[in-house]
Amino acid sequence: MKQALKLILSTLFGACIGFGAVMFCIVMFTGTSVSDFLGKMGNVQIATLLMSCVLSMVCLILAVFVQIILHEAGHLVFGLATGYRFVSFRVGNITLIKDKGRFRFKRFSISGTGGQCLLSPPDRPYKQMPYFWYNAGGVLMNLLTAIIALVLWIMFPEAPLALHMFLLLFFICGFFLALMNGIPMKMSGITNDAFNLILMYKDPKSRKYLTQQLSINAALMTGTRLKDMPESWFTDDEITDYGNTFQVSAKAAYGSLYIDRGEFEAAEKTFRELMQHEGEIAGLFVKEISCELLFLELIGARRKEEIERLYTDKLKGYALRYKNMMSSKQRLLCALALYYDNQPEKAKEIYGKVARNRDRYLQQGEVTADLEIMEKMLRKAGMQP
Structure with missing residues (x-):
């Protein structure tokens, strides 16, 4: 929808640019001054034109x-x-x-x-x-x-x-x-x-993946954690088409399930398998998977070169942009403060902010899981959350 809005507004903007270009050409190549051009149009016509443009935009x-x-x-x-x-x-x-x-x-x-x-x-x-x-x-x-x-x-x-x-x-x-x-x-x-619709018509499994994702989303909003959901809602099927967002989303959900369970090695394996097909996966999924891989690296091996490879300016901007909407981004920022920036007090502050504002987040089950993970990180670092 945003693309549609941008396209429509850019078309109107282009029309304004076109009008300006016409006026520029007349002034440049006919010897007509700007004031003469506007004068010929008439003050009433100019006012009408401007009002029409504003009204059209609104x-x-x-x-x-x-x-x-x-x-x-x-x-x-x-x-x-x-x-x-x-x-x-x-x-x-x-x-x-x-x-x-x-x-x-x-x-x-x-x-x-x-x-x-x-x-x-x-x-x-x-x-x-x-x-x-x-x-x-x-x-x-x-x-x-x-x-x-x-x-x-x-x-x-x-x-x-x-x-x-x-x-x-x-x-x-x-x-x-x-x-x-x-x-x-x-x-x-x-x-x-x-x-x-075409995906679900051709591939009945896509209907299963959609059903699972809708069920998971509804449960997260009511406060249920991934690890407490029925196993049947998750699937670790082999992906046959990485351009199929339903298949990729189902696989990524399994990776998130592993994180909630504390099975970090299994989570990393799942997300790395997905990232081997980065060029085929939708950009939104690539950013989400990159965030989780960065988090897993921070709480795991902590290889500086791998952290710096993942922690690009784009990923940083993405995490900061959605930190007040997705608690998983706060979890990532907490890990960065604790293990990369060596700012334990900042990590504690991030945890405290999420705890105070937990009710503002949409997916309450995710918030509960992320708070528990952050609390464990802080305690392991010798800090009282």
Whole structure:
């Protein structure tokens, strides 16, 4: 969704640049001064043009924002209609969750996405899992609302200018987002809705992986740790396609399970196997796996050259960017402070901050596990958490 927003806004920006280029050429090659050019256009025309540009920008941003909400609402409505249960609804980094029977807002985001609707799967064998409507719901909602906006735009040509403009842009944005998600493609290695549908149609195991991931995610949000979840939710199957995000995510979940169990050698082996195919894996997974490999190196062999190879400026920026949304990044920063920067007090401060703010994190099961790991690190270093 973020890519769509950037593309739409860059198109409008390009139009402004184009207008400026036209004015520049007229001034440079016709001997017309800027003041003459603007004068010929007339003050009223200039004011009208500027107001139209501002109005267009506001309507465009609003249309994109509403269409993103509607896209995720499509997943929600069609998912609930086919037996799924509500877990979370995110637009930007604002996430609505259901916690102990009450709805709450928390902050969370995923690189490359503008929104996300997560549901827990119905209790059925994965081969019978209803996957079509849940995945297609967003595209259908964008397309349906875009058509309605176009019909209203045609039927009411005398509507106020702002409304008329909004309806047209709402149609364009909705149709564009429907295409962006309805034509199978990958953006930054992340598969869109149509691509996911094809994967699940061709490979029934992808349905199993999706079912497992949705179940794991729902349990983490309610405070269950990975090591306390059913073994059947995890799979260590051999990956046949490293471009298949479902397969990679399932394998990575097993690595995270090993970390929660304290089986660090097994976790490192799992993540290194994945990183042997770095060029085929989505960039988001590469960053997540790199963070875990760096953490495992810090609490393990602590080879300086390996730490420096993994701890790039990009990875540092990634960890800092998501530290207040993912407790696993705080766990990594705690290990860096303790074992690499030799700042035990800073490590203790990081642990204390996570402990104080644990309720703000989205995945409560992950927070519990990360706090326990950090506490063990600090005690091993002779510090009282």
